[in-house]
Amino acid sequence: MIFSSVEFLIFFPAVFIVYWLVKGKETRLRLLLLASAVFYGWWDWRFLALIGVVIAISYTAGMGVAPGASPASKRRWMWFGVGSNLLMLAFFKYFNFFVDNGVLALESLGLEPNEPMLSILLPVGVSFYVFQAVSYIVDVARGHAHGERRLSRVALYIAFFPQLVAGPIVRAAKFMPQMDIPKRLSAARLASAARTFAVGFVYKALIADNLAPIADPVFADMASYSNMAVIGATMAFAAQMYFDFAGYTQMAQGVARGFGYHLPRNFAFPFTAASVSEYWKRWHMSLSTFLRDYLFIPLGGNRGSTAFYYRNLMITMFLGGLWHGAAWTFVLWGWMQGVGLILHKIYRRYVEIPFRIAERVPKTAYWIFGVAVTQLFVVQSRGLFRAESIGDGFEVFAAFAGLRHGGGVEITWAVWLVPLLVIVDAVIGRRRELGLTFPTMERRPILYWATLGGATALALSIYPLEAAPFIYFQF
């Protein structure tokens, strides 16, 4: 069930009304759990079995690593919990990838292996809830969260439907205490939830879904398109991906807020980042911090030698790339991000700081230069991310470098308006930082609500009836 689908527009109000009608914390928690099961089982009821196993393992391991157990026992339970969850993720997501590549490697050695054929169904959102399960076990073991004795709470933490299939990846220490906070329905809460959901809806249904028809044909048959078409489509896809994923997150936050839960921020206008390091602090923030806390720092982080630090960065970004999908394009994309981060560190260390460039160059000009270089890198790497093959990914790089053939099919000139969307979004979102004042409607509530109604009518008029799945659902 997709947030922007008609089914969800019926499902959500029904759950919402019953949720606020029933009394009692536990009853509401159970209702949310039931709704989460319906929401997830709507895709395929068999998915429920897998998430059930993840919940059971995490619950058991969480009890095992809770305070009171011996360090050796804790270690065993943690390895069991984290290992089992990651093994399941590896099996469902990467089995065929590893087998295919193993077979290719053996064939290149002149062997003729029999390829084991397994038709594995990839459960929607498995990467997200497995990471959340891992986070729960590790946080309990570290003492950041307590080992929960009530199975239903662990289940709701892992399966909470607003963020179940595409995040944001929530930490147990931040989410589970919210289950015990008394909740009241108020006009302010409702307005805040509706507003957040509406912005996400605009991002997804209006912008992302209308950008997809520009990018998709080009990536499906890149060889037939001109240089400018490939550049335009890559730009359109980069914007589509942002509005799709940020839209999903906003809708998830709005839905969760409607039930009295707070989900963390996941995006902070990444197209305004003036360096790759800053980009990763603004893009998919819950994944970045997850990778930092559960992978980069345990690997040694930035302690030790520079080479050791860079190695840790590369491993983290390589695995971050692989997490997105079982394909070499994702692996290469992750590696590219690692290289980008290291290049920025080198630049900072050997150029920017010693030559005091930030102080010598006018601040705004330096920022614009940083944004331009960073976004050129980011957008091109998105082309690799979207490409059907590594070859197509290099076609994107060649197009940006002007090294491809000159002819080919062109695409609509309207694609050059795409940056306008990103700029409008960033200017409005960062208006306080920029010192801009927009008309406030605090004293004109009737006009405010009427404007919101008008905006909704406009939005609905270009809403695609066939709701496209969110891009991140496949991860």
Next chain:
Amino acid sequence: MVVVVILVATAVLALVASALRGPPAAHPVRAVIAFLAGLGLTAGAIKGAAHMAQLYPEAELAHFAARVVESEDARPTILFLGTSMSAYEIDDVLLTERLHDLGFDVRAVSMSMAGASQQERDLHLRQYLRATDNPPDVLMVEISFPTDAHSWYVFNIGKFSERAIKQFGPRGLYWSVRAYFGDGRPEGLYEHGRIAALFGIHATLNALNIGFLRDARPLSSLEPEPSYEPQTIVDPEAPTHEEIVEGLSSDAAPEIDTPRWATAFRQVQADYARGAGVREVGYYMPPTVQPGRRSYFDVACAVHVGAACISGNDPALLEQLDPELWRDDRHLLEPGAQIYTLWLVEQLVGSGLLERMTDQASAAHESGGAQ
């Protein structure tokens, strides 16, 4: 179109985002009323503007209409408006050629589509008649048994789809509700509730123009497409040869009494068409294997006094339609469609419609020339 979409999206984004600093609290009833007023006024403005600009959902029927709307062909036109029975069985190119061979310089065009309900066909007919300066001389409307029987026939094709939503404008909703409370009512309490809920949801989605601007186009910008879809594969659920032979050789009373709503609907449609410049309105139904449905047409058409009725319930036609010519119990395969089309030519010639058509066209041409 993409430009419009992106610009509208930008405008919406700016509107919503600039409204982010909204009131911390408002009287809930006033807030809801204000929101609905803004929603309703904007939706109404979009609908009105689209109507004035003659923008319509890009549907297959619209593509069929585009064949005639901007045509420079000045020959008198006979337009067939039907469902799959017409889409699969009326080869309008062959029909035009055959009429030409017989000395009638007229053009036949089919605007028919599988699963098209009464409301959907009427919607597109009106859009087409509004858009064209050259209305057809004769309009032949298919009387279709299943679409007469249920005013919610579209829900058999697809709920919540663009096709379903567009039919529930004020006119479509009026006829659906009229049938619901009249002799086209659903059976059983559950069915009543289900259909009422579906009407409500679709009418709301229609009023909100959901997805409308995304695909809306003026008819003149659409690629003309033929609606004839020759069928070459027998349906696995087709009746046996014996069943077809028995069905074609039997007589039976109509399966249902003619619903009054369907008769009234056709009457209003014919009045509108005449008002828009159509000279004659007639009715037809291609043959079916089921005798009760064939005779349904005969009874339903007889109500429209003075209108031409071309019934597929003709032994001379049915004798030619061997069992191997049927795709299923209601549709013919391509060779059967050719037989039906040629038979239709004879019926049109025999009805006197064509003479009147060409005479009137000549008279109109002469009076235009005299002026």
